[in-house]
Amino acid sequence: LVEAELPVGAPPKSAWGVIYAALAMRVRRGIKPFTVMSCDNMPGNGSLAQRTLFEFASAKAMAGDIFAGEVSELITSGAVTFPSTMVDRITPATEQSHKDFIEQKFGIRDNWPVVAEDFKQWVIEDNFTNGRPLWEDVDEPPLLVPGEDVHVYESMKLRLLNGSHSAMSYASYLAGHRLVGPAMADPKIFGFVASFLDEVLPTVMKAPGVDLDAYRNKLLDRFSNPHIEDTLLRLAEDGSQKLQTTMRPVLLDHFSAGQEFRVMSIAIGAWIRFMTGIDEQGEAIHGVKDPAGGEKLKELAINVVADPNEVTVGILLKEYFGEEVASHPAATTLIAKAVKDISDQGITQVLERYAGKR
Known part of the structure; x- marks a missing residue:
């Protein structure tokens, strides 16, 4: 597509191509950029x-576009700004159950309804050229922050929301659940997710205006919403990439502080067990999506489950962490133990210790 442009x-x-063309047009007409x-x-x-x-x-310049140099200058000089943004709202993929609910509730047949929770948080870097929308005039404006603060909100969301989503997905699926709401109604899963959040919290930098304990409790409420009907398979997608941004930084912080990470070890152990492609009943797990990990991840996971030790775990961790x-x-010791415990006892028994945790 891009080559043809x-x-x-x-x-x-x-x-x-469209953004470049718009900037090039402004260069030609002497209009300020956006x-x-x-x-x-x-x-x-x-x-x-x-x-x-x-x-x-740069590619347009190589192709001989006479405006490419000036457009490139706009981009690198700061005349065109690129504010970072962060959105926090659980929005599952559209399922047949969502279509049926809309039809039954409102008498409307919508083939692609967008389902979302009530909670929403939109953080935007206040870095605009030639003005910005007057968000102050709307009822629920986004939060405008300096550039460095966007990263703090991103890190909080990645470690707490995204990280616990992943931890929940693999353990819950192995335990026989398929949807997030029913999984969180299981006291063992709820307690496991709560314990995961508590283990991660000490590594999270406080975002301005956010009470981390309240955010943690709100996450547990949000995950427990029975009406969202988010699938665990959706949350389990692309683990080989997600865990690098959600769990790896937490592990490194725990290493530096000399803190334990037993709950995260179980989460990673469940991920490894899940990525073998076979559940605890011996049935194939259909719909696993992790193209970056692919067959190599599956092979390494099978090797770890077949012989969970520091060497096999270390080989897999080196590849993805x-x-x-x-x-x-x-890391290698605790994760190897987690995989062995899951294989020997089953995930339900491993999670039993977390039942009742709030």
Whole structure:
């Protein structure tokens, strides 16, 4: 798609092509540039947008576009700004049950309803050129913060919400659950997630205006919402990438502080067991999506489950968590023990110790 847009005069088709064309038009007409605000659900989305657009402009320059140099200058000089954003709202993929609910409740047949929880948090870096929308005039405005504070909110969400989502997904699926709400109604799962959050909390930097204990409690309420009907398989997707941003930094902080991470070890052990592709009843787990991990991750997971020890675990951790985690004796020992306990006792028995935790 992008390659077809590079020749001089080629019509834009991709988002980057359209943004570049708009900036080039402003250069031609002597109009001030605009702000490019990414809402992609990923950390540092503003910086990533800036880098990607600059690479597109550089490719246009190589193709002979006479405006590419000036557009590139706008991007690198700060004349075009790229504020980062962070959104926190659970929005599951559309399921048949959602369509049926809308039809039964409102008499409307909508083939693609967007289901979301009541809670929402939108944090935006206050870095705009030529003004910005007057969000102050709306009932529930986003939170505008300095650039460095966006990272604090992102880190909080990644470690607490995303990390506990992943931890819950693998353990709950192995325990026989398929939806988040019913899983959280299981006292063992609820207690496990609560314990995971408590173990992570000491590593989380406090975001301005956020009570971390209240945020932790609110997460447990949000996950327990029976009406969202979010699937555990959706939360389990792309673990080989997600765990690098949600659990790896927490492990490193625990290493530095000399703190234990037994709950996270069980979460990672459940992930390894899940990624073998076979559940505890010996049935294939259908719908596992982790293209980055692929067959290599499955092979390594099978090796660990077949012989859970510091060596097999270290090989897998080095591939997906890096040498710093893989070489830490406590990490390989605790995770190997977690995998062995899950294999020998079953995940339900392993989680029994967390029942009743609030």
